[in-house]
Amino acid sequence: MTNILRNPSKFLHRCSKWISDLNLKKLLLILPPILFIVYVFYSSVGGGTVAVFNPFSNSKSTISYVPGGEYDFPARFADESEKKRKKEELDRSRIAVCLVGGARRFELTGPSIIQKILKVYPNSDLFLHSPLDSKAYKLSLLKSVRRIAGVRIFRPQNIPETESQLRVLTAQNSPNGIQGLLQYFNLVEGCLTMIQDYQKQNNFTYDWIVRTRVDGYWSSPLGPENFIPGHYLVPPGSSYGGLNDRFGVGDYNTSVIALSRLSMIPQLDLAGRIQLNSESAFKAQLTTQQVPYLTMRLPFCVVTDRQYEFPPSHYGVPVAALSSRGPLSGAKCRPCTPACTGSCVEVAMNRLDKGWSWTDWANNSLELCDARAEWESGWERVFDRVAGKKLAAARRRIDGMKLDQCVREFAEMKNKTSHWEAPSGTEICSLGLLDSPKR
Numbered sequence: 001m002t003n004i005l006r007n008p009s010k011f012l013h014r015c016s017k018w019i020s021d022l023n024l025k026k027l028l029l030i031l032p033p034i035l036f037i038v039y040v041f042y043s044s045v046g047g048g049t050v051a052v053f054n055p056f057s058n059s060k061s062t063i064s065y066v067p068g069g070e071y072d073f074p075a076r077f078a079d080e081s082e083k084k085r086k087k088e089e090l091d092r093s094r095i096a097v098c099l100v101g102g103a104r105r106f107e108l109t110g111p112s113i114i115q116k117i118l119k120v121y122p123n124s125d126l127f128l129h130s131p132l133d134s135k136a137y138k139l140s141l142l143k144s145v146r147r148i149a150g151v152r153i154f155r156p157q158n159i160p161e162t163e164s165q166l167r168v169l170t171a172q173n174s175p176n177g178i179q180g181l182l183q184y185f186n187l188v189e190g191c192l193t194m195i196q197d198y199q200k201q202n203n204f205t206y207d208w209i210v211r212t213r214v215d216g217y218w219s220s221p222l223g224p225e226n227f228i229p230g231h232y233l234v235p236p237g238s239s240y241g242g243l244n245d246r247f248g249v250g251d252y253n254t255s256v257i258a259l260s261r262l263s264m265i266p267q268l269d270l271a272g273r274i275q276l277n278s279e280s281a282f283k284a285q286l287t288t289q290q291v292p293y294l295t296m297r298l299p300f301c302v303v304t305d306r307q308y309e310f311p312p313s314h315y316g317v318p319v320a321a322l323s324s325r326g327p328l329s330g331a332k333c334r335p336c337t338p339a340c341t342g343s344c345v346e347v348a349m350n351r352l353d354k355g356w357s358w359t360d361w362a363n364n365s366l367e368l369c370d371a372r373a374e375w376e377s378g379w380e381r382v383f384d385r386v387a388g389k390k391l392a393a394a395r396r397r398i399d400g401m402k403l404d405q406c407v408r409e410f411a412e413m414k415n416k417t418s419h420w421e422a423p424s425g426t427e428i429c430s431l432g433l434l435d436s437p438k439r
């Protein structure tokens, strides 16, 4: 109680959570009839697969349907032949992979994104939208990507804040306030703009857009079961009162709504939504536009240099060990010797608010770092052991990179990129590799 008095906003947050819990109960009552209607609809329209999040079990289930025929519930998508069929379908589809954010520890994350997403979907086109800073030289790693449709590395500028944005958004829990949110939204929506320009130039529309972050470390491949027509798919957990916005996959139409983070704000304003953080604004975007969403556990974490209290408090942020078995569904992580495993994880995670920074830890998938200080000395060894030879080699290559090599690699990358909009390679490389200290 004293806690509540000291922190009224958290109390309000709890109230809204109770209310949404009530809604969940209503939802459970109306869910069966809806599922039946969906079944009747699909069995009269066509074939395919719909995945539903089953609230009664931790595992995902799928409903498979064929035109007017068999109804198979609950069929596991893990069914290998179904997975293979879906993969073959995706290999014939047009996929855009949107990579946004600052390069930070890209020497750790970049090679994993190449290996676990871009190489898994070899016909996908990469779009990179990233701010120019002293780490941007690390983006030269992307020169090994086969298909690069667009690269935009821009000088960050202040984004004027409109009255509508000031009403709809809150600066709470955003390290750089509302301006920080707008910068992030601009990164995401800018990637959509790049994709749309490219589509116009080439007279086609992508079937799918995969939206991911430059600072994501992927431990396993992005599976074909995550591409679900008519739905936007996000990871569970880390939902901060809304929806986890650290990754998303959707078909073109749902992605347009999910990625229009700046241009949708006036509509949230009209709908009377106020004081939203990134995650609750994201959720409101989908719900006000009636885009159905799903959650599925996904094998990546967001590598962070930031320091966090340990053990995390009710609204604290757990930092996963990069070596955790996963899937980590976009939880924050760093390479560390775990400080908390087994029953310690259970105690720590049960203390967290489920609608906030909590993440799924079932099946020993999670081990925690003590993230109160900087990364431990020798973290490189920890990383190399977890990530394997190939990724370790990429890390070392960036570590020892020379200016002329960097400039050469940017030239190679530019040469194979359809639309290039960035300062010169010399400028990008000098910013990180001359005078200023590395890392």
Ligand SMILES: *[C@@H]1O[C@H](CO)[C@@H](O)[C@H](O)[C@H]1NC(C)=O
Pocket: 058, 059, 362, 363
């Ligand atoms: C736990 O792991 C087992 C074996 O790997 C798997 O069959 C099961 O579905 C997992 N359970 C959850 C809740 O993820």
Ligand SMILES: *[C@@H]1O[C@H](CO)[C@@H](O)[C@H](O)[C@H]1NC(C)=O
Pocket: 203
């Ligand atoms: C674009 O593609 C459509 C069909 O795919 C075609 O009918 C149209 O002529 C094309 N337009 C241009 C400008 O190439």
Ligand SMILES: *[C@@H]1O[C@H](CO)[C@@H](O)[C@H](O)[C@H]1NC(C)=O
Pocket: 253
């Ligand atoms: C996507 O939206 C366009 C226009 O809004 C519509 O014509 C089209 O049928 C939609 N496609 C799908 C697959 O829903």
Ligand SMILES: *[C@@H]1O[C@H](CO)[C@@H](O)[C@H](O)[C@H]1NC(C)=O
Pocket: 411, 412, 415, 416
């Ligand atoms: C640019 O690409 C072409 C082939 O696409 C290649 O022949 C040429 O050597 C490349 N130039 C540079 C500087 O990498």
